[in-house]
Amino acid sequence: MSQPTNSRGEIHDLGYARYAGPRRPPSASWQVIARQQIAFAWATWWRWKLALGFAVVTTAIGAAILYFVPGGGADRTIAMTTAFYRLPAFIVTMTLTSTLVARDVETGAFGFYFSRPVRPIDYVLGKLVGNFGVMASLLVAGPLLLSLVRMAVAESWSATQAALPMMGVTLLVGVVAALFFTAVPLAMSALLGRRWLALGLWAGYYVPLTTMLAVMGSLRWTPLMAADPPHALNALAFRLGGIKFPSNDPHPSLEASGIALAVVTLAALVAFAAMVMRRGSSSVGASS
Amino acid sequence: MTTTMLDSRTAIDAIGRMSLTRLARSKALWISAALAALPVLAALLISGSTKAPATNWNMVHLTLRLTILIIPPLIVGSSLADDIGEKSAAYLWSRALPRWVIVAAKVIYLVPVIFALAAVSATLAWVIARDAAGVDVVDLGRTLVGIAATSLAASALTVMAIVLAPRFGVVIALCWLLTLDVALGGRAMGARVIATSFSIAALAEGRDVAVALVSAAVITIGCLAVALKRIDRIE
Amino acid sequence: MTAPIVRVTRCSKWYGPVLGISDISWTLTGGVIGLLGPNGAGKSTLMKLAAGLIRPSRGTVEVFGQAPADSPEARRRIGYSPEHESSYDDLTGREFVRFLAHLAGVPKQDADGAAVTALDAMGMRGAMDRKIGGYSKGMRQRTKLAATIAHDPDLLILDEPLTGVDPIARAEIIDRIRKIAATGKCVIVSSHVLYEIEALTQTILVIYRGQVLADGDLFAIRRLIDHRPHRIRIVCDQPRVLAARLGAAAHVTKVEVEGTTIAAETNNPDACYDVIGEAVTDAGVKVEELTSPDNNLGAVFEYLTSDGNRHRARITE
Numbered sequence: 132m133s134q135p136t137n138s139r140g141e142i143h144d145l146g147y148a149r150y151a152g153p154r155r156p157p158s159a160s161w162q163v164i165a166r167q168q169i170a171f172a173w174a175t176w177w178r179w180k181l182a183l184g185f186a187v188v189t190t191a192i193g194a195a196i197l198y199f200v201p202g203g204g205a206d207r208t209i210a211m212t213t214a215f216y217r218l219p220a221f222i223v224t225m226t227l228t229s230t231l232v233a234r235d236v237e238t239g240a241f242g243f244y245f246s247r248p249v250r251p252i253d254y255v256l257g258k259l260v261g262n263f264g265v266m267a268s269l270l271v272a273g274p275l276l277l278s279l280v281r282m283a284v285a286e287s288w289s290a291t292q293a294a295l296p297m298m299g300v301t302l303l304v305g306v307v308a309a310l311f312f313t314a315v316p317l318a319m320s321a322l323l324g325r326r327w328l329a330l331g332l333w334a335g336y337y338v339p340l341t342t343m344l345a346v347m348g349s350l351r352w353t354p355l356m357a358a359d360p361p362h363a364l365n366a367l368a369f370r371l372g373g374i375k376f377p378s379n380d381p382h383p384s385l386e387a388s389g390i391a392l393a394v395v396t397l398a399a400l401v402a403f404a405a406m407v408m409r410r411g412s413s414s415v416g417a418s419s
Numbered sequence: 420m421t422t423t424m425l426d427s428r429t430a431i432d433a434i435g436r437m438s439l440t441r442l443a444r445s446k447a448l449w450i451s452a453a454l455a456a457l458p459v460l461a462a463l464l465i466s467g468s469t470k471a472p473a474t475n476w477n478m479v480h481l482t483l484r485l486t487i488l489i490i491p492p493l494i495v496g497s498s499l500a501d502d503i504g505e506k507s508a509a510y511l512w513s514r515a516l517p518r519w520v521i522v523a524a525k526v527i528y529l530v531p532v533i534f535a536l537a538a539v540s541a542t543l544a545w546v547i548a549r550d551a552a553g554v555d556v557v558d559l560g561r562t563l564v565g566i567a568a569t570s571l572a573a574s575a576l577t578v579m580a581i582v583l584a585p586r587f588g589v590v591i592a593l594c595w596l597l598t599l600d601v602a603l604g605g606r607a608m609g610a611r612v613i614a615t616s617f618s619i620a621a622l623a624e625g626r627d628v629a630v631a632l633v634s635a636a637v638i639t640i641g642c643l644a645v646a647l648k649r650i651d652r653i654e
Numbered sequence: 655m656t657a658p659i660v661r662v663t664r665c666s667k668w669y670g671p672v673l674g675i676s677d678i679s680w681t682l683t684g685g686v687i688g689l690l691g692p693n694g695a696g697k698s699t700l701m702k703l704a705a706g707l708i709r710p711s712r713g714t715v716e717v718f719g720q721a722p723a724d725s726p727e728a729r730r731r732i733g734y735s736p737e738h739e740s741s742y743d744d745l746t747g748r749e750f751v752r753f754l755a756h757l758a759g760v761p762k763q764d765a766d767g768a769a770v771t772a773l774d775a776m777g778m779r780g781a782m783d784r785k786i787g788g789y790s791k792g793m794r795q796r797t798k799l800a801a802t803i804a805h806d807p808d809l810l811i812l813d814e815p816l817t818g819v820d821p822i823a824r825a826e827i828i829d830r831i832r833k834i835a836a837t838g839k840c841v842i843v844s845s846h847v848l849y850e851i852e853a854l855t856q857t858i859l860v861i862y863r864g865q866v867l868a869d870g871d872l873f874a875i876r877r878l879i880d881h882r883p884h885r886i887r888i889v890c891d892q893p894r895v896l897a898a899r900l901g902a903a904a905h906v907t908k909v910e911v912e913g914t915t916i917a918a919e920t921n922n923p924d925a926c927y928d929v930i931g932e933a934v935t936d937a938g939v940k941v942e943e944l945t946s947p948d949n950n951l952g953a954v955f956e957y958l959t960s961d962g963n964r965h966r967a968r969i970t971e
Contacts, residue, residue: 218598225594226587327500327589328446331493334593335454339485343457346478347464420768420806422730422759430757437745437753444744507740510801513705514757515730654669654708 157248164249164257165264168231172265178226179265182219189215190273194280205281206297210368211377213274213301213308217361220269220312221337228262229316229333232407236324241410251411255404262313270312271305278302300371308364311396318399321406349381357383357391364392422515427523430516435528438498442532447497451490451533455540458483462544465551472553479544479552480562487537487566488596491573495529496581496589503653504585519647522578526571526643533570538563568635575642582646585653656683657719659809659840660704665713666864667699674699676864677713682842686835688851689844690955691861697844698737700861701813704842705734717809730759733807735798737814743787747778747797750786751804758805765804772804773797775830777823791818799827803834810834812843816850828853848951858951860958867958875958876949882957883907883919886926889943890914896933896941903929914942923949 155163172179193212200208235241244254278298285291319336320329341359348355348362357363366388369376376382383391425433442448461482465475502511502521511521545552545559573596580595581588660682667674675696691697702708703715706722706729715721720728742750751769760768773782776796781789786797795818802810812831816824831854835841845851851858858875860868868875876884890896893911897918901909905922906929920926923946933939947953 222594222598225597226590230590323446323450325446325497327493327497328450330589330593331447331454331489331497332450334489334597335450335457335486338597339454339457339482339489342485343461343464343478343482346481347461350465350468350470350475350478420760420764422805423761424727424730425757425759429762433753433756433762440749441742441744501742507742509702509705509707509734509736509738510741510754511757512707513729513732513734514754515726515759516757517726 157250157253160247160249160253161256161260164244164254165261168258168261169264172223172227172262179223179268182223182226182269185219185222186216186269186273189219190276193273193277197277197281198284205294206372207369207374207377209274209277209281209297209301210365210372210374212277213270213304213368214361214365216270216273217308217312217364220266220308223265223269224312224316224333224337225330227265228313229320229330230326231258231262232317232320232403233324233326233329234320236410237326245411251408252404254411255407258317259313259400259403262317263309266309266312267305270308271302274301274305297372300368303371304364304368307367307392307396308360311360311364311392311399314396314399314403318403318406321403321410324410348383353381354383354387356381357387360392360395363388367392425516427517427520430520431524431527434511434521434524438525438528439532441501442494442498442529445497447493448532451493451536454486454489454493455536457486458540458544459547462548462552466548468551472551475548476552476554476558479548483537483541483544483562483566484569486540487533487569488573488600489593490533490536491530491570492577492589492592492596494533495525495574496577496592498529499525499578499581500585500589503650504581504588508585508653518650518653522582522643522646522650526574526578530570530574533574534567537566537570541566565631568632572635572638572642575639575646579642579646579649582649582653658683658716659718660842661714661716662700662703663714663716665703665710665715667696667703667708667711673864675703675861678861678864678866679713680859680866680869682840684838684840685857686831686841686843686855688855688858688951689842689861690848690851690858690951691844691867692959693846695861696864697861698813699864701734701811701842701844704809705729705732705811707734730805731808732811733758733802733805733809734811735802735813735815737817741786741794741798744785746783746785747773747789747793747800748782750797751782751801754801755804758807760805768804768806769800772800775803776800777826792820792823795819796823796827803830808839810839810841810843812841814845815843816845816847824850848955852951858954860955862959868954872951872954873949876954877923879954879957882948883921884923884926884946885948886918886920886923887943887945887947888916888918888930888941890916891940891942892937895937896930896939899929899933899937900926 189212193208193215196208196212197205235244245251275298278294278301282291282294282298285294315336316329316333319333323329323332337360345356345359345362348358357366362383366383366385368374369382370385370388458479461479465478468475499522502508512518541562542559545554545562549555573592576595577588577592580592584591658681660680662678662680665678666676678700689697689700699708703710704717704722706717706725709723715723717728718731722728722732745753748766748769751773752765755768755772756762756765770779770782773779776799778793778796778800781793786794789797795815799812799815802812810831815831816827819827828850831841831843835854841854843851843854852872856872857870858868858872859866888896891914893914893916897909897911897916900906900916900918903920903925905925906918906920908917908919910917918926930941930944934941948957
């Protein structure tokens with residue numbers, strides 16, 4: 132059908148202008164995802180803020196104790212107090228980390244991610260970095276602050292210097308703990324595409340399974356206790372800091388604890404990456 | 420076509436059977452079964468132990484107690500959350516039945532499954548570990564009663580949590596049961612503590628079994644009452 | 655006078671600070687009514703109130719004389735199809751529809767038959783024994799509709815029933831809904847695809863920002879929108895003759911001629927048609943085509959909801 136010779140056309144300016152500014156490269160996608168993870172965790176009072184509040188209170192109490200406890204007991208105080216940060220960290224894994232990837236699968240968010248120039252590795256890195264930041268705020272920041280307080284209230288410069296190694300220990304143990312509490316729940320979340328199942332699996336691993344292994348280890352074979360993350364982290368903190376354990380109960384060795392944590396965390400990282408690659412390359416939602 | 424008002428019993432039966440069908444097809448059952456196998460694994464591990472029998476049995480019982488706290492949110496929680504927490508609530512709530520039958524169906528049909536899983540686990544663990552743990556059939560009976568009470572109380576807690584917060588009830592229930600239950604619930608009121616009342620160590624401490632039974636009943640009735648009252652208000 | 659099937663009386667609903675609907679009063683006595691409105695207007699809220707899923711914050715909603723949220727008996731006679739497509743992915747279509755039919759009051763021994771009949775009517779017989787998790791969007795939609803009609807309800811409330819459905823199935827479903835309505839059932843249907851509503855009914859209820867903007871017969875509503883002249887398009891063999899006659903009529907506000915086509919605007923379409931008729935009989939004008947481009951639901955909807963058109967149209971029967 133030919134166009135009439137006197138046809139008119141008009142384009143109206145609706146004020147829309149195509150974005151002409153700089154664009155970030157796709158390789159920076161993980162940073163966007165990481166920031167979004169932190170913003171998501173921060174958005175509600177019960178996902179992260181509540182746990183953070185608990186950690187702040189723990190730090191305040193620990194700092195108060197350090198002020199009054201003489202130098203010899205300070206290292207042990209720090210090492211014991213770090214155990215208290217694992218409770219808010221566990222709660223954050225329940226309210227946030229262990230359901231994250233499953234939530235993305237259930238809501239179809241994978242389709243949004245991978246229809247953009249986002250590679251599976253960007254998604255993995257972004258989730259890990261973002262959630263590591265959340266965990267580090269609980270497991271690294273608090274103990275580190277306590278170490279600083281300990282150094283600040285030291286009676287002499289030499290006492291302050293003597294406290295430096297413990298700061299290194301708390302930093303290392305905190306980072307290892309944060310890595311564990313990030314990688315393992317994320318892996319379980321990626322493994323099961325349903326939130327409640329991922330949550331149940333993580334809770335089942337962290338509470339009854341590892342507790343059972345710790346208890347059995349104390350009865351039969353002490354290195355088995357390292358399979359329980361709290362025992363392994365405690366062992367790391369006390370043994371690296373050269374601190375005497377508060378009780379005569381068996382404790383795993385430094386080597387067993389380090390190996391157990393490394394193996395579980397690495398396995399979780401690999402599993403997480405593999406599951407995301409698989410989901411990202413296969414169907415990302417119901418067919419239409 | 421002639422339709423009739425479904426009586427509550429028939430509605431509960433229909434919803435309950437459907438919940439069982441869906442449970443059988445879901446991974447929740449397999450994960451729960453895997454968790455329920457942990458006490459059996461514990462029993463195998465202590466079977467050659469030279470520690471005191473009471474210590475051995477307490478280790479197995481500890482694993483059983485921790486496991487029984489996770490399974491109700493996984494089974495009852497995920498099933499109820501699917502029906503009222505997600506958008507599929509529209510299907511059930513637009514039907515000619517009162518909402519409380521949904522809760523009743525979940526509890527009546529799914530709690531026995533939880534109990535069955537835990538009971539099989541406890542029985543197997545007892546069979547394997549009875550010599551090393553020095554436990555007799557009376558101890559097993561006490562454990563089974565404790566499992567029943569805990570299954571019911573934990574399920575009721577979970578149901579209430581989901582009705583009060585449909586989107587996050589499972590998380591709330593699990594967090595409560597695994598962390599705050601002992602700290603805030605007090606010796607007699609926490610679901611986990613109910614179960615410990617049936618352990619040998621607790622009995623050896625002289626803890627009152629009757630009080631624990633009453634606690635279980637109070638928690639169950641209280642939580643279900645809140646849930647049944649509140650469910651009509653969910654939108 | 656027929657007892658109303660749905661009666662909404664000064665009903666408001668808000669979700670926290672967000673207003674769903676505001677002070678709506680409306681009565682439905684039967685037939686098919688199309689519920690229209692922009693996104694967020696309050697259509698789904700009104701439908702959920704009628705289906706008994708939510709309670710009004712203020713005012714009352716009655717279906718078959720009872721508050722549906724509190725009356726299982728009222729809900730027994732309602733078939734509600736929600737907008738979303740969530741369903742039980744681990745069940746087959748047949749299991750899903752059978753289960754919901756049974757819960758709606760179909761006796762257990764008849765529920766499977768009712769489910770199969772409904773699924774067949776929706777073109778899902780071949781796939782009904784497959785799990786819903788493997789269905790396409792359109793198949794899920796059709797399964798959902800089957801669940802809605804399986805128990806033969808007296809009132810159907812269909813929220814965006816044709817979303818995701820392919821054109822052939824869409825025509826079949828529209829035909830099915832018409833047949834259901836012809837048996838005396840009442841149907842409330844919402845859609846953003848206006849020609850689908852037009853295919854079903856001329857009776858509409860337009861919701862805008864939580865309030866009823868217009869309700870009644872589509873063409874009667876159109877007549878009330880008098881500040882928007884009706885457009886009429888005529889193709890004939892003597893356009894200038896006919897244009898001259900139209901231009902002379904007081905009610906005609908604009909006439910444009912382009913080739914053999916006349917585009918006229920009038921405040922009184924009936925009088926305009928009389929002028930055209932006279933031109934045919936007196937001047938022998940041969941009219942090849944006569945249409946009214948804006949005498950349709952799309953134009954009415956646009957006029958009612960565009961800025962500057964804030965008035966209510968109410969048709970009393």
